[in-house]
Amino acid sequence: MSDPVLEATQRRLSEQRFHDEQAAERAASFRAGRADLRFEDAAFLDHETWIRPAFEMLGNLRGKCVLDYGCGHGMAAITLARAGATVTAFDLSPGYVQEAEERSLANGVTVHGLVADGESLPFADATFDAVWGNAILHHLDWSIAGPELYRVLKPGGVAVFCEPWGGNPLLRFARRFLPYPGKDRTPDERPLQPSDIPPMRQIFPDLHVRGFQLFGMLRRVWPNRTFARTLDGIDRRLLTAMPFLENRCRYVVLTLTKS
Numbered sequence: 001m002s003d004p005v006l007e008a009t010q011r012r013l014s015e016q017r018f019h020d021e022q023a024a025e026r027a028a029s030f031r032a033g034r035a036d037l038r039f040e041d042a043a044f045l046d047h048e049t050w051i052r053p054a055f056e057m058l059g060n061l062r063g064k065c066v067l068d069y070g071c072g073h074g075m076a077a078i079t080l081a082r083a084g085a086t087v088t089a090f091d092l093s094p095g096y097v098q099e100a101e102e103r104s105l106a107n108g109v110t111v112h113g114l115v116a117d118g119e120s121l122p123f124a125d126a127t128f129d130a131v132w133g134n135a136i137l138h139h140l141d142w143s144i145a146g147p148e149l150y151r152v153l154k155p156g157g158v159a160v161f162c163e164p165w166g167g168n169p170l171l172r173f174a175r176r177f178l179p180y181p182g183k184d185r186t187p188d189e190r191p192l193q194p195s196d197i198p199p200m201r202q203i204f205p206d207l208h209v210r211g212f213q214l215f216g217m218l219r220r221v222w223p224n225r226t227f228a229r230t231l232d233g234i235d236r237r238l239l240t241a242m243p244f245l246e247n248r249c250r251y252v253v254l255t256l257t258k259s
């Protein structure tokens with residue numbers, strides 16, 4: 001018989017190992033001068049089509065206490081700090097937390113980094129005005145992480161998560177069987193499914209879901225700027241006229257407000 005506690009522990013260890021290995025490779029390239037820790041906000045905000053609109057959902061950040069949930073490289077944390085927020089950034093991978101801290105130093109801002117588990121947050125109730133997360137919820141068990149997220153948000157606080165979406169059968173097939181650049185996954189992560197939304201709404205009734213990249217996802221196959229811009233234009237028109245197509249998109253932005 002399977003032991004859920006043991007399974008969760010193994011999942012966390014495997015996630016931590018996978019991301020620490022990635023972080024170590026990245027650290028080597030920073031040390032060798034092949035990559036730079038400094039960056040302009042636009043490099044982060046425009047590296048995927050959903051990031052800038054998702055960031056805007058956080059509202060005015062000046063003077064706010066903000067959490068970067070599963071911070072990875074820390075670019076979001078630094079962009080949040082440069083927008084005037086007091087930022088705490090955590091990740092399960094010590095290597096990535098170290099990168100986020102070094103990056104904050106290199107960019108001349110303060111980010112409080114710590115190693116922590118998104119399913120057991122080391123923060124007091126109602127600590128944060130806002131929470132940001134990119135590509136993190138789909139690594140977690142929502143039944144544990146959801147109540148934790150709710151607990152650490154202040155009343156009226158907002159959480160914005162950008163997550164891979166599994167509502168498109170063709171995309172599900174491609175993710176599973178086709179090789180393409182940047183396909184680097186942990187064994188336990190899985191794109192959010194439409195069936196994940198109702199349990200989220202039970203905790204956050206005020207939940208909005210917006211899809212990004214319908215045809216735009218084809219940039220993964222042919223990464224050409226003009227091609228990508230054309231696809232994005234088509235997507236904008238199609239998704240405005242037929243919002244139900246958001247269910248077929250590559251990514252979703254979830255906006256969860258603690259009422």
Ligand SMILES: C[S@@+](CC[C@H](N)C(=O)[O-])C[C@H]1O[C@@H](n2cnc3c(N)ncnc32)[C@H](O)[C@@H]1O
Binds near residue numbers: 015133
């Ligand atoms: C796909 S990366 C996204 C990182 C970053 N948010 C970004 O925008 O690139 C997923 C991150 O989630 C972290 N992670 C996985 N499971 C976690 C957990 N249980 N608690 C905290 N972080 C976790 C990984 O270490 C990794 O840094």
